[in-house]
Amino acid sequence: xxxxxxxxxxxxxxxxxxxxxxxxxxxxxxxxxxxxxxxxxxxxxxxxxxxxxxxxxxxxxxxxxxxxxxxxxxxxxxxxxxxxxxxxxxxxxxxxxxxxxxxxxxxxxxxxxxxxxxxxxxxxxxxxxxxxxxxxxxxxxxxxxxxxxxxxxxxxxxxxxxxxxxxxxxxxxxxxxxxxxxxxxxxxxxxxxxxxxxxxxxxxxxxxxxxxxxxxxxxxxxxxxxxxxxxxxxxxxxxxxxxxxxxxxxxxxxxxxxxxxxxxxxxxxxxxxxx
Amino acid sequence: xxxxxxxxxxxxxxxxxxxxxxxxxxxxxxxxxxxxxxxxxxxxxxxxxxxxxxxxxxxxxxxxxxxxxxxxxxxxxxxxxxxxxxxxxxxxxxxxxxxxxxxxxxxxxxxxxxxxxxxxxxxxxxxxxxxxxxxxxxxxxxxxxxxxxxxxxxxxxxxxxxxxxxxxxxxxxxxxxxxxxxxxxxxxxxxxxxxxxxxxxxxxxxxxxxxxxxxxxxxxxxxxxxxxxxxxxxxxxxxxxxxxxxxxxxxxxxxxxxxxxxxxxxxxxxxxxxxxxxxxxxxxxxxxxxxxxxxxxxxxxxxxxxxxxxxxxxxxxxxxx
Numbered sequence: 001x002x003x004x005x006x007x008x009x010x011x012x013x014x015x016x017x018x019x020x021x022x023x024x025x026x027x028x029x030x031x032x033x034x035x036x037x038x039x040x041x042x043x044x045x046x047x048x049x050x051x052x053x054x055x056x057x058x059x060x061x062x063x064x065x066x067x068x069x070x071x072x073x074x075x076x077x078x079x080x081x082x083x084x085x086x087x088x089x090x091x092x093x094x095x096x097x098x099x100x101x102x103x104x105x106x107x108x109x110x111x112x113x114x115x116x117x118x119x120x121x122x123x124x125x126x127x128x129x130x131x132x133x134x135x136x137x138x139x140x141x142x143x144x145x146x147x148x149x150x151x152x153x154x155x156x157x158x159x160x161x162x163x164x165x166x167x168x169x170x171x172x173x174x175x176x177x178x179x180x181x182x183x184x185x186x187x188x189x190x191x192x193x194x195x196x197x198x199x200x201x202x203x204x205x206x207x208x209x210x211x212x213x214x215x216x217x218x219x220x221x222x223x224x225x226x227x228x229x230x231x232x233x234x235x236x237x238x239x240x241x242x243x244x245x246x247x248x249x250x251x252x253x254x255x256x257x258x259x260x261x262x263x264x265x266x267x268x269x270x271x272x273x274x275x
Numbered sequence: 276x277x278x279x280x281x282x283x284x285x286x287x288x289x290x291x292x293x294x295x296x297x298x299x300x301x302x303x304x305x306x307x308x309x310x311x312x313x314x315x316x317x318x319x320x321x322x323x324x325x326x327x328x329x330x331x332x333x334x335x336x337x338x339x340x341x342x343x344x345x346x347x348x349x350x351x352x353x354x355x356x357x358x359x360x361x362x363x364x365x366x367x368x369x370x371x372x373x374x375x376x377x378x379x380x381x382x383x384x385x386x387x388x389x390x391x392x393x394x395x396x397x398x399x400x401x402x403x404x405x406x407x408x409x410x411x412x413x414x415x416x417x418x419x420x421x422x423x424x425x426x427x428x429x430x431x432x433x434x435x436x437x438x439x440x441x442x443x444x445x446x447x448x449x450x451x452x453x454x455x456x457x458x459x460x461x462x463x464x465x466x467x468x469x470x471x472x473x474x475x476x477x478x479x480x481x482x483x484x485x486x487x488x489x490x491x492x493x494x495x496x497x498x499x500x501x502x503x504x505x506x507x508x509x510x511x512x513x514x515x516x517x518x519x520x521x522x523x524x525x526x527x528x529x530x531x532x533x534x535x536x537x538x539x540x541x542x543x544x545x546x547x548x549x550x551x552x553x554x555x556x557x558x559x560x561x562x563x564x565x566x567x568x569x570x571x572x573x574x575x576x577x578x579x580x581x582x583x584x585x586x587x588x589x590x591x592x593x594x595x596x
Contacts, residue, residue: 064352111379118350120379123370129340130375133347133355136332140308141351160371163340171332 006220009052013219016086017047021246022273023082023095029266031099033107037256038152039079041183041216041241045150046071046083048222049179054148058088061115067145068134070118072127072161073152073181074108075258081105081114089116125158127151128178132164135176135234146175146228154186157195162207169208174229178209178236181216183243187257201238209236216241247272278455278468278502280487286449290388292424293445294319296431297356298326306354307435308332312341318358318388318445338363342371342385349381354435360394361387361403361444369409376440377416384434389447390420391481391531392564392572399563403444408536410442411509417462418509420444420530420538422483423452426506429460438462446481448531448569453483453504464505465512471499474587475519475526478504479538482529482557482578489583500587511541520550525590527555529583531573534558553593555586 004012020043028034050056054067071080078098085092090104097103104113108122119130131149138145155161168176182200184191191197204211210231214221216239225237243257244250247269250261261269301307301323309323310332324331332348334340338359345357357364364387365372376383387406394401410418417438421427427445434441458466468483469490478486483504490500501523505512519526526546528539539556546552557577564572573579577586 068347068350119346119381120374123374125339126343126371126374129343129371130347130350132340133344134350135347136344137348137351137353140329140348140353143351160337160339160343163334163337164343167334167337167340167344170335 006223009223010219013047013051016051017044018273020047020079020082020086022270023085023092024078025247025261025266025269025273027078027082027095027098028260030096032260033099034078034260035075035258036250036261037185037243038073038076038181038183040245040247040250041243042073042076042150042181043079043245044217044219045179045181045222045239046079048219049148049226050083050087052223053226055145056116058116061089065143065145068118068131068147070121070127070131070149071109072121072149073124073155074121074127077105077107077109080109084114084116090114124152124155125160128161128164131176131178132168132173135168135173136171138175139171139173146177148177148179150179150181153180153182153184153191153197154194156180156197165204165207165209168234172232173234174232176234177226178234180236180238181241182238183241185243185252185254185257189254204236204238209234211236211238213238213240217245278453278487280451280453280484280491284451286451287424288449289421289424289427289446290319292427293386293431294322296428298323300432300435301327301330304354304435306352308348308353308355310334310341310345310348310355310357312336312338312359312363314359314388317360318386320358338367339371342368342383343375345383346375346379346381349383354382354384356384356386358386358388360401361390361406362401365403365406365409365442372410372416372442373413377413380415380439382437383440385442386445387442388445390444391448392569393447395569395572396566398566402564404532404559406444407508407530407532407538408540411536411541415440416509417441417507419507420480421446421506422480422504423450423454425452425454426460430506433460444480448481450481451484453487460506462507463510463512464507465515466504467515468502468504469500471501472523473499474591475501475503475523476529476583476587477516477519477526477538477542478502478529479506479508481531485578485580486529486583488580489587492580492584493587498587498591508538508541511545513545516542516545517550520546520552525553527557527583527586527590529557529578531578532558534560553590555590557582557586
């Protein structure tokens, strides 16, 4: 965690996030596969967590008292890999192998291959219950780690997530933070057209969570939102984001859920991300 | 060794042995926790709850959450025994068993209570006859079916040794003791209960005592049956199976489960590749059970001594001059 003044911290996060976004575009270009829209929407959340919030050590990724981080929306693995590599969990060079045969960087994260990954996600609605278990283990053992799980908003249509959302407050797990990447789009359409999530904050509140709704691309707001619980309740951060954030022709367009940019589009994206 | 089953043998619900052993284990090892889905009573965890109120996690009626939470507890350094009625544990949470436990490779012990047709009259929704096929299809998941109290205790103790992801049945239908003192227990290990070179009967769980009864009847007819109890369906004791395939004229497998992917399928796949032998697979074939008590249904499907004897006669028939 950094003790730098907020303005410097925000500047550093901005730079790190831009580097991650460039890596994501390059990885998807090389693999000709990936989920570019959700990768770009979740980037600022991941970068803020790994650079300024989580107590994790890239040199000792299995340290027993580490904070637990779980990307429940496992299809956005490219964003996670680029963030982990940017923090030194493994060499950035490895990003070039994304989804290549026998690469450690599968299309969805594999904890036995990628340092910094706690559980193998991919099917939606899995990471949240596992995170609740991690937080519960911390509480039962009197340990100090906190647990952060990042969910997609479309993923909140999975019933298992609401099972987990009931369990954490019941066991008074104040050290878990559930972050929803609320980009309002899912694979085929807008979330509200597919199956309505709103009133979303009220749902979390009624389940017993301390709800913080923020702009998921505002680093200062993210840093505040990741502060510990003030109420003893688990914390839900609804991070309002833009799917495809940072590349104008991808932003907020449903077709870019897992479309792969062509060569001209890759050039344009990288150009936009270098400004 | 030859194991004799007395006709008036007392029978026991293995859930009691499960609960008692788990309490003993929890006294010795503070990492042991129980996780259940409102199934404190049906998993026989009332005693555990009294002894360790903070170490029994009840997630309510939520099986997907149950298995996910179990995986998270294991990630946090605990040894979770995740216990729920077998049909709901395996049916509802199969993807969690695959992704969160087996693929993620965390030491979660999945305890399927009241498996097979133990819920009798409650019907096919509550029967767990598919569990062995489903779980055996998953890589990195050990699958075991204790036959009696002793094997249930041994299974609990073995599973807590960091054995990795495990699915174990915990029989509710009362069974007699069939495991000799000092019998070995572990992956790819089986127990030979009777000697014989005519036919081998490989049985698991509730079917082991019935296999012994069948062997006794066959012996009276002059047919020597080798009875093998292989608690581990995966990994199977391949050596014992191949020996049986070499040394006896036929193999009959018996399981309280569908035959699509359980014990019989495992044995058949092994022998057909390495030591082809005539086989009969006794189990449930592609149908849902009618209404009836467990005992009635076991008889209905030929999962009894008569059914096993019939299968043995049938498989040996062409060889009997």
